[in-house]
């Protein structure tokens with residue numbers, strides 16, 4: 111059984127956000143702020159490097175975030191010897207622009223995502239309405255839609271091991287078809303949860319982010335991920351600054367989670 115290493119690759123942040131956004135209806139009436147980073151993740155130890163999410167296109171980030179605190183995900187990956195243009199496997203957790211806006215940066219990759227997520231964002235008229243449309247970008251949706259029917263886009267229906275010791279897990283709640291990724295490591299089974307939860311505190315307190323399409327779905331997903339992970343310490347959220355601040359730095363922007 112391969113024992114993989116998991117890296118958090120920070121490409122943007124830290125950004126200031128309302129506390130009530132990271133934790134559902136928490137301190138909504140106050141002006142309390144919290145911090146978040148934006149990440150992709152990288153798994154090594156098997157035959158091929160696997161990247162989870164793509165980060166966003168740098169030009170898109172520049173236009174949408176009025177902040178200089180971002181980098182090209184390609185440059186951050188290069189610091190740990192990963193050449194984005196040569197990566198063969200990319201798992202897409204969900205179709206928010208900060209997670210899939212950089213799909214074109216991985217021109218050789220096969221993308222793995224849940225079919226429910228793909229169908230919602232590319233075909234459901236609801237996805238074009240303001241609260242959803244605001245979270246996507248058309249360029250990456252069109253890029254992925256153009257791959258449908260080719261070997262570069264694998265649409266999953268539920269849990270599936272895609273490579274030895276790397277399993278995609280259906281984990282809806284934040285979005286209709288979000289998937290987490292279970293990874294066999296030296297410490298046991300770890301889970302890259304992406305935005306199934308925004309911060310560790312969501313899991314610790316059993317209290318999802320306000321940024322949830324389906325609150326009940328989020329809680330069911332938490333139960334599932336806790337059952338599968340070898341330890342609750344091995345379930346990683348999508349945006350917590352602690353993934354950068356509390357883990358060993360292996361290169362500028364990159365920490366080793368497991």
Ligand SMILES: [Zn+2]
Nearest residue numbers: 204206284305
């Ligand atoms: Zn998201």
